[in-house]
Amino acid sequence: MSGTPFEKPGAEYLALVNDEGQYSVWPAAADVPAGWRVDLAAAPRQAVLDHIDRHWTDARPASLRAADGQPGQ
Template identity: 45%
Template structure:
């Protein structure tokens, strides 16, 4: 891992379909994505996403399936 990627910080974001991603801290979020209040190094953000995003189906598909 490079020194630059070790110190770069990200924020966990989620879209209206409840899909998660990370975004560099300080950059404007793309339309439709919302800050989830968790930030840190890339590995920590990805670990947080693994813990909270347990059903990878988009929200509308889950609603159609009734779960």
């Protein structure tokens, strides 16, 4: 079984973020999808997860936070 590129042991990943301040773990070997940008360069999966945990403290989209009168990330 080949598995998913999102959980390959020893692979490197990126932390991506979109304009709404939402984060994603992404395989470093894959092209970054449109609408996303790299927030953390290639790193082990756990380092990417830790980065996202530190920076994505409010899962609501930035547009919803703004509508609630709260600053975006």
